[in-house]
Amino acid sequence: MTDTVIHDTPDAAALAQATATAMWSRDRTAHALGMQIAHIASGTATLRMSVRQDMLNGHNICHGGMIFTLADTAFAYACNSYNHNTVASACHIDFLAPAREGDTLEAHAVEQSLSGRTGVYDITVRHADSQKVIALFRGKSYRIQGAVIDTLQNTEPSSQA
Amino acid sequence: MTDTVIHDTPDAAALAQATATAMWSRDRTAHALGMQIAHIASGTATLRMSVRQDMLNGHNICHGGMIFTLADTAFAYACNSYNHNTVASACHIDFLAPAREGDTLEAHAVEQSLSGRTGVYDITVRHADSQKVIALFRGKSYRIQGAVIDTLQNTEPSSQA
Amino acid sequence: MTDTVIHDTPDAAALAQATATAMWSRDRTAHALGMQIAHIASGTATLRMSVRQDMLNGHNICHGGMIFTLADTAFAYACNSYNHNTVASACHIDFLAPAREGDTLEAHAVEQSLSGRTGVYDITVRHADSQKVIALFRGKSYRIQGAVIDTLQNTEPSSQA
Amino acid sequence: MTDTVIHDTPDAAALAQATATAMWSRDRTAHALGMQIAHIASGTATLRMSVRQDMLNGHNICHGGMIFTLADTAFAYACNSYNHNTVASACHIDFLAPAREGDTLEAHAVEQSLSGRTGVYDITVRHADSQKVIALFRGKSYRIQGAVIDTLQNTEPSSQA
Numbered sequence: 204m205t206d207t208v209i210h211d212t213p214d215a216a217a218l219a220q221a222t223a224t225a226m227w228s229r230d231r232t233a234h235a236l237g238m239q240i241a242h243i244a245s246g247t248a249t250l251r252m253s254v255r256q257d258m259l260n261g262h263n264i265c266h267g268g269m270i271f272t273l274a275d276t277a278f279a280y281a282c283n284s285y286n287h288n289t290v291a292s293a294c295h296i297d298f299l300a301p302a303r304e305g306d307t308l309e310a311h312a313v314e315q316s317l318s319g320r321t322g323v324y325d326i327t328v329r330h331a332d333s334q335k336v337i338a339l340f341r342g343k344s345y346r347i348q349g350a351v352i353d354t355l356q357n358t359e360p361s362s363q364a
Numbered sequence: 365m366t367d368t369v370i371h372d373t374p375d376a377a378a379l380a381q382a383t384a385t386a387m388w389s390r391d392r393t394a395h396a397l398g399m400q401i402a403h404i405a406s407g408t409a410t411l412r413m414s415v416r417q418d419m420l421n422g423h424n425i426c427h428g429g430m431i432f433t434l435a436d437t438a439f440a441y442a443c444n445s446y447n448h449n450t451v452a453s454a455c456h457i458d459f460l461a462p463a464r465e466g467d468t469l470e471a472h473a474v475e476q477s478l479s480g481r482t483g484v485y486d487i488t489v490r491h492a493d494s495q496k497v498i499a500l501f502r503g504k505s506y507r508i509q510g511a512v513i514d515t516l517q518n519t520e521p522s523s524q525a
Numbered sequence: 526m527t528d529t530v531i532h533d534t535p536d537a538a539a540l541a542q543a544t545a546t547a548m549w550s551r552d553r554t555a556h557a558l559g560m561q562i563a564h565i566a567s568g569t570a571t572l573r574m575s576v577r578q579d580m581l582n583g584h585n586i587c588h589g590g591m592i593f594t595l596a597d598t599a600f601a602y603a604c605n606s607y608n609h610n611t612v613a614s615a616c617h618i619d620f621l622a623p624a625r626e627g628d629t630l631e632a633h634a635v636e637q638s639l640s641g642r643t644g645v646y647d648i649t650v651r652h653a654d655s656q657k658v659i660a661l662f663r664g665k666s667y668r669i670q671g672a673v674i675d676t677l678q679n680t681e682p683s684s685q686a
Numbered sequence: 687m688t689d690t691v692i693h694d695t696p697d698a699a700a701l702a703q704a705t706a707t708a709m710w711s712r713d714r715t716a717h718a719l720g721m722q723i724a725h726i727a728s729g730t731a732t733l734r735m736s737v738r739q740d741m742l743n744g745h746n747i748c749h750g751g752m753i754f755t756l757a758d759t760a761f762a763y764a765c766n767s768y769n770h771n772t773v774a775s776a777c778h779i780d781f782l783a784p785a786r787e788g789d790t791l792e793a794h795a796v797e798q799s800l801s802g803r804t805g806v807y808d809i810t811v812r813h814a815d816s817q818k819v820i821a822l823f824r825g826k827s828y829r830i831q832g833a834v835i836d837t838l839q840n841t842e843p844s845s846q847a
Contacts, residue, residue, distance in 0.1 A: 223396030235418040257396040261387030267452050275429045295456045295617050297645050298376025299638050316621050323619050334444050339645055456778050458806050460799050477782050484780050484822055548744030580717040583709030589774050590758040595753025613750050617778045631816040
């Protein structure tokens with residue numbers, strides 16, 4: 204979908220995997236919410252999360268913030284997959300259907316655009332079983348300084364700490 | 365700010381407070397994340413949350429999903445303050461500055477519009493100490509069937525369970 | 526992409542075409558801006574527009590409002606294609622690249638969700654020649670009362686003007 | 687509202703006015719749609735537009751794209767008021783009520799945030815007579831290279847064409 208990035212080389216896939224592994228080790232929110240990474244490649248990621256009782260809101264359905272957090276995390280793994288530190292600058296979410304305690308949710312992130320320092324990613328959140336869509340999320344990414352895995356940068360001869 | 369709702373009666377304030385109390389007792393996400401309600405009135409709410417270690421992401425800053433969840437919760441208390449069950453249909457968030465472990469965040473929700481079954485609310489998330497803005501959130505609400513506090517409905521003579 | 530609507534019957538295609546014809550006869554903005562309908566079917570539409578001098582802004586590039594209007598028009602033809610009067614309740618647009626005088630732009634609308642009275646549509650705006658993406662638009666639709674083509678309704682025996 | 691910019695000096699007001707005058711001379715869309723600038727200052731702008739017959743859509747109400755274009759133009763004058771070339775990177779609009787032929791609309795832009803190269807502006811579109819709100823628009827700005835008024839830059843001793 205993107206105009207400017209070559210995704211599907213073995214090196215790109217390995218870099219995406221290595222970057223995800225490095226982020227994952229530090230990602231306390233993803234662990235606290237019991238997320239799992241189902242798939243990672245350049246510009247894309249799929250994560251899963253089961254709705255626990257402590258993710259319900261005052262209407263006894265899954266808190267929209269928890270659905271957002273799952274989508275936002277898939278977005279983060281997709282947009283950081285080139286090992287450039289990248290953050291969300293803005294996100295939009297449409298809530299289409301509720302999720303309930305015990306449901307397993309799946310968020311699939313796809314890169315729609317990447318040009319210069321900004322990208323646009325679409326994340327679809329579905330019930331994992333029925334594949335019914337419960338939320339559509341669109342995020343704008345912004346590349347900041349630094350790399351997710353510093354040591355990969357440091358292997359280049361000219362770079363100095 | 366709204367065209368159609370009278371807010372500032374004692375009864376309206378008491379209803380907003382009672383509704384918040386009822387929602388709060390069921391709001392497991394707000395409790396799990398250590399949120400506190402600082403202020404509630406008709407169409408408005410202010411909530412606080414301290415950034416814990418388990419709210420950090422792979423870049424070692426507060427996860428955007430946690431900032432969103434705080435804002436979304438303030439939105440929920442504001443748009444449910446008339447005791448009509450109301451959910452988020454869409455939300456947009458602009459992230460302006462990072463938050464870090466130990467920061468206390470404050471989300472202040474204001475009603476911009478309420479007409480028929482839909483409303484628009486603006487939620488500003490600030491560092492509680494410096495009042496520096498870290499995120500701007502705009503949410504669209506949609507009123508569904510039922511009341512937050514069923515017993516208030518049941519006090520009307522004609523209603524039967 | 527949608528969960529609930531059967532699109533691809535001959536009758537559905539004919540209805541989409543008839544609805545578009547009826548809307549088009551009244552759509553003075555689309556005519557004033559020189560738009561053309563390239564394709565219509567149930568839940569989808571493709572429109573084209575050439576950037577004229579009177580569509581430029583103070584930076585001498587195509588006004589964002591003109592790009593939005595093209596996308597919003599494609600959205601309108603897509604979400605009205607079932608002959609139910611449907612309006613935009615909210616739209617989000619990301620501007621990715623500029624357009625210039627003389628460029629022909631193409632907006633392609635796809636239905637992502639339709640459930641009850643609300644739908645979500647994604648509209649991609651491209652340079653018609655290069656197919657380079659210049660804007661990504663997401664619109665939320667809301668079905669109101671009435672039909673685009675009243676006479677279709679009036680063929681039912683029980684309806685009276 | 688903004689954290690980082692001093693607005694209310696006479697020089698800032700004069701610069702905002704001069705920048706608007708320069709942009710206005712090139713802004714063919716604003717002229718073609720009959721817009722008028724009602725007020726300009728640093729970080730803010732108010733514009734008006736009357737809904738003409740050629741601004742109606744297939745539902746016989748003002749095209750959402752025309753309402754967006756008015757809001758987007760107010761946004762442009764507000765975010766360019768420091769004489770730094772600035773464009774929209776993303777916009778979100780909630781449509782709250784329709785506008786009809788002959789209505790005069792007023793768009794008022796307020797700066798909510800400006801930090802580094804990005805800003806967030808809220809634009810409220812009202813019926814000029816009743817002040818009823820018909821749309822809420824939020825735009826994200828991005829500063830690009832160059833100045834709106836080149837000659838102001840050129841008065842600085844060190845600058846060379």
